[in-house]
Amino acid sequence: MTEKKVRVRFAPSPTGPLHIGGVRTALYNYLFAKKQGGDFLLRIEDTDQNRFVQGAEEYIMESLKWCGIQWDEGPGRDGPHAPYRQSERKDLYRQYAMQLIESGNAYYAFDTAEELEEMRKRIEAEKGNAQYDATTRGSMKNSLTLNKVETVAMLESGAPYVVRFKMPENEEVVMQDIVRGTVKVNTSQLDDKVLFKSDGMPTYHLANVVDDYLMEISHVIRGEEWLPSLPLHVLLYRSLGWESNVPQFAHLPLLLKPDGNGKLSKRDGDRLGFPVFPLMWNDPKSGEISSGYRESGYFADAFVNMLALLGWNPGTDQELFSMVELVNAFSLERVGKSGSKFDPAKAKWFNHQYLLKRDNKDVAVLFDLILKDRGVYEPIEKVTRIVSLVKDRVNFVHEIWEQSAFFFNAPESYDEKTVQKKWKEDTPDILNQVTDVLKNLEPFTVEGIDKALHDYMEQHEVGAGKLMIALRLSLVGAGMGPDLKEIMVLLGKEEVITRIEKAIRVIS
RNA sequence: GGCCCGUUCGUCUAGGGGUUAGGACGCAAGGUUUUCAUCCUUGUAGCAGGGGUUCGAAUCCCCUACGGGCUACCA
Structure with a gap:
């Protein structure tokens, strides 16, 4: 190699x-x-x-x-083999089609769509393999069946034509594919593919081989749907005299x-x-x-x-x-x-x-865009803090909103199930007392809140499940969300108290 | 129909003659958490079928089945 x-x-x-x-x-x-x-x-x-x-x-x-x-x-990055759009390389392909005709590897075909259709129907009726190949090309209208004078006359009359590859008969083509190993096909199964269309454009088969050669492609890595045309491509390299430049293939x-x-x-x-x-x-x-x-x-x-x-x-x-x-x-x-x-x-x-x-800061910048769309304007430091609290609960940046909306808007409603389970007769009293505790709490920090709440629960023999969930319900509107103390600090003392008072009013 | 390619948990996959067939996603259970989620632990579940070869096949060979691709003057 x-x-x-x-x-x-x-x-x-x-x-x-x-x-x-x-x-x-x-x-x-x-x-x-x-x-x-x-x-x-x-x-x-x-x-x-x-x-x-x-x-x-x-x-x-x-x-x-x-x-x-x-x-x-x-495109947009020209190199030594520009242009990179085949439509802009149009004139290149014809000469290779002509070269193949001259070397006897291809021929002109003048069959109309109707004639091709007729041939297919005829062969299918005989249960044969309906394709334009060695068994049928002899009965079609092409430069193999027409003599030289007739062919030239057809061409000069401006009759539409295509150039077809003359598939060799009964030859075993052995190819190597990097992902599949050795692949063998007999050419008798293959048809005389059109290489050059009547509109003056090459088909994929000709264009891709010519361009891969000219662009010095060393490896062709493409989808598996191209595997059936690999033998044609390999044969094309050979017919064009590029045997020593055949790329390696890998079909995904x-x-x-x-x-x-x-x-x-x-x-x-x-x-x-x-x-x-x-x-x-x-x-x-x-x-x-x-x-x-x-x-x-x-x-x-x-x-x-x-x-x-x-x-x-x-x-x-x-x-x-x-x-x-x-x-x-x-x-x-x-x-x-x-x-x-x-x-x-x-x-x-x-x-x-x-x-x-991702860094919380980077995510915050993205989330901030979503917030602004919703008309929410907050300092990026606060957004970053919120992101750090909820990002492990979501798969996408936009889902952060669902997990954090309560930071920006006070709850309008309270989760029915949680209310039924955790909102008891004495809950308003407890919350009122806690509100008083919080009002006097300075500084309003995670540590401070934690201590104050625990002191309260101990003194009044109130369970954490009872107080904390009622508190959460008041602030968040549901039994979900990140650490409650963190939420309280971010909301700020006044907002916390306002929300608790509102919850007592609305739920009771 | 013909030709070509493929087939390991539901999914992505490791493993290429001797493995308790490994990992990840998902799902389930338990734990942690004041809640939900995260997280941690455990579990769940697979060599398409049949023949060979071999002391021994998920692994090599053949057949079958199933799936897919191609079969245009489309790429």
Whole structure:
């Protein structure tokens, strides 16, 4: 094996938003490249003009950036092989198609859609394998069945044509795949794929091989759905005389839907209530909006971490990885062979872990944005303190609100069940007495409150369960929340007393 | 239909001839906590089936089943 520089590419088609399976493919390419000290390129495969979707390319780039996957070459980052959009490389491909025709590895085909359909119907009626291949190409309208004069006449008349690969007959193609090992296919199973379309654009098969060669790609890491066309690609390299430049291949297992079987799709996200896209997507045609991980409150690093472990594992018990750690630990050899079902519950767990790891101050800045949206303006020091008290109870920053709203707004109602269980006949009296104690308490600190409350309970022989829960009910409105003394200090003496008095009025 | 790929707890996975089949998520129970949650402890649950090979298969081979992918002038 020659020691070429590692160069990999992520080559999406701008036909819509990037699905998390695509993000994972990009991630594995990136991790592999960085681990090997190589380059990661982004190439836009927009050879199908009919499927072009406005905004999709920008979406793809923004998604990669959000994930921290920076490309070394690609749109917006020109390198020695620019341009990186296939539509801008259009003129390149024709010459290779012509080269294949001249070397006898490809041919012109003039069949109309109707003629192709007719052929398929005919073969299917005979229970044969309906494809354009060695068994059928001889009965179709192409430069193999037409003589030279007729072919030239067709071309000169401006008749639409495609260029098809002339698949060799009955040849065993043996290929090596890094994740799957040896894969063998007999060419008699393969058809004469269209390489060059009548609209003047190459198909994926030609374009990807030509570009991978020209861009000096060393490893092709892509989804498993491409495995069936691997022999075609290998044969293409050979036919173009690039045998010594065939990249190594790695076909990644698919991401499956959480319930049942099958490839994860956009519909599943809508149905099961979790995003399948990294970023929110607003479809320009249908106006349909699909949710994204970013907008749902996921941290980019948690999202990347979760995705990295879906199909790859380090062989150790470590589950939490920064991008740098992923780069260091990654290898294609440890990529699994079978598809992975996406687990929304585990995704939340990852975000929880990252939320716990974040500095309270950083989380407070994010939470403060949510507070301002709700019209709540508090000093960041106070917000930070609140975050420190409740962040281990939630998975997302936005959930902090549900756990901390009582800090900002006095309870409007009191949890029915807790009232019934803990609010007794003598509760108002006890609370009134405690209010007096608190009024005179100086300074109003966690330690001070703790001592005062315990002294009271001891002197009056009142149980903690009775007093504390009644107090909590008054301040929070429910039997939940962080340490009561902390809540009291943050609320301040006056607010505490006001809330207790209100509770006595309302509940009794 | 044809071709290709796959199959270890519900899920993500370790394990690649001799293991009490390990970890994580989830779930359950207990503990801690004045409450809820966190946290800690314990538990729950798996080698798709059948044949070989072998002294011995989760592990190697074959078959079957099941699942998936591809089978466009889409990528």
